[in-house]
Amino acid sequence: MGMSVRDVATRAGVSVGTVSNVLNRPDKVSPSTVAKVRAAIEELGFVRNDAARQLRAGRSLSIGLIVLDVSNPFFTDVARGAEDRAAEDGLTVLLGNSDENEDREAAYVDLFEKQRVHGVLISPVGDASSRLDALHRRGIPTVLVDRPTTDDRFSSVAVDDVAGGYLAAQHLLETGRRTLAFVGGPQELRQVADRLAGAQKAVAEIADASLEYIATDGLTVLQGRKVGESIRERDATDLPDGLFAANDLVAMGLLQALSMLGALSVPEDIAIVGYDDIDFATAAVVPLTSIRQPSSLIGSTAVDLLMKEADASADFTREHVVFQPELIVRESSAPKA
């Protein structure tokens, strides 16, 4: 316990510098010395102290990732993509969950600054401008994840959510629905606002189509279920025939509430389209039509951009990558009979 490089040096009968060399560039040390030192390390159970290492190096071998919701499979997929890519460069990903809460987000930004991480990948809550400003002022390379921007201070990786919203609504319209409703919130979430905007655009192109906005307080299964229950109790004349949920969790909640008691059937009475195409979407009560995003690709691309920025020259210009979403049709939006 508490073995240091100095103890190893003493035991092996060499200097501390040599031990460090064995650790970091064994080719510069004679084979016999390497063997002696390795043996000493083994015998003493020496483990490098990362804190001291980082202190000397000036920064850590990790990158921070702040997501809006760890329990959303979309984000765990993004995280996995980032981890795998980071591991290639010998970096570790520190995963922080903001839970769509600005204070928690700020706490993680603080933590990562104190840890002197290589850089930060962040899916910001709201506009998060004060946190982002701070990051930029400190000169910490930052990549915005799932949030398009034209801000030259940050690279970004995102998916075109307006296009996604358009795809979803267009699909509902093409399968004969006219009274649509968008379910999700809060609108401060950029993802929500964009997907809604895309849907509105599609609806505006069809003369007799309408789009209602039903707000939720967050994008969870539970929130979806609550909305579903209230829809179930509506007067038949007041019923939408197509629902577009801001994400799959909400969509699954809706599905669950509507089909409960067999009150309304999906897709006959109401069609549902979700967003993210999480693994569970295909296993839902009624397999869910959804908008797919290349989630793990988003994560790995984010790390790519970060690494580019890390070893960049002065004239470096940041990239803004935007992926296109894809419509995945399943039963929950089968055409009206």
Place this chain on the structure above:
Amino acid sequence: MGMSVRDVATRAGVSVGTVSNVLNRPDKVSPSTVAKVRAAIEELGFVRNDAARQLRAGRSLSIGLIVLDVSNPFFTDVARGAEDRAAEDGLTVLLGNSDENEDREAAYVDLFEKQRVHGVLISPVGDASSRLDALHRRGIPTVLVDRPTTDDRFSSVAVDDVAGGYLAAQHLLETGRRTLAFVGGPQELRQVADRLAGAQKAVAEIADASLEYIATDGLTVLQGRKVGESIRERDATDLPDGLFAANDLVAMGLLQALSMLGALSVPEDIAIVGYDDIDFATAAVVPLTSIRQPSSLIGSTAVDLLMKEADASADFTREHVVFQPELIVRESSAPKA
């Protein structure tokens, strides 16, 4: 950038010791000095360097958590419980995903040792004895999560999986099924072996009941789907009438494959019981009967045990907490008509 406590001291016209005191025990410093120092910190944009802090302190303010599968909601719930509880003590949780892979697990153990974490919470892959031995040898407080043990070197928090397996099988038998099958693997996973053992026990108590074991290569939706597809193609005489899946992901895969093409109906032809009672279970094709574990309580309890060990005296004896699982009945196991 690169501001140190020394820069702050210069700027504020005080000594470094005083700056440190302002940071750590402001009550020992005169109000006017506190104000001066705070102002300097603000102006310079000083951010404490955690590496230096940890180096001096000897250990970090984090605890490591290694789980078998981050994309399994059960484990994200455990993680959340741990994070919340850790935050109360000002500690951060570093989340590592072993993906049921011994090498990845070992890599995280190494990382956490190098980081000099407060302690490690680990849901071990297999018996993991070499990693656990190492942890113990280094004197790092370690809590086994979701893995019962009588080993006095480690505290543990677990759920009685044998009891859970028994509950599941008993329920299937009580609702009239006799030809059961257990789906899951590999058997090296203690969770799998125990749940199977519990099921076997229940089946043994009923004269004309049988239990088949269908192995999978991991506990994912995809693996479940594969088994489901093979079952769908079986001869009618060879069909089980009750399936017990090692976890909900597998159960959802089964459900999905079986109900696809309407080949077999759940629960009429085959009943299904899952394990973990993840949020999605209630939103499945057919709402899933499952065995519930107090997941976030497991996480918070693990941190509790860790903290007890951290400030323990010599005569300290470690605790082995075992929670009891609970049967949650839903449609997927409705009694045969």
Place this chain on the structure above:
DNA sequence: TGACGCAATTGAAACATTTCATTTAGTGGT
């Protein structure tokens, strides 16, 4: 006025590593 006590402040030491300018030892050439 001098001594004492107390609060506030100081500054050097310690933490474990890496780096780098030097030193040491050994080899080959003339």
Place this chain on the structure above:
DNA sequence: ACCACTAAATGAAATGTTTCAATTGCGTCA
């Protein structure tokens, strides 16, 4: 026998924080 050169090893300095023994300054009491 001497020099030049290289490979290997050395050890002090530097990283940024916290701690703690020592010091300063100030007011109080005799």
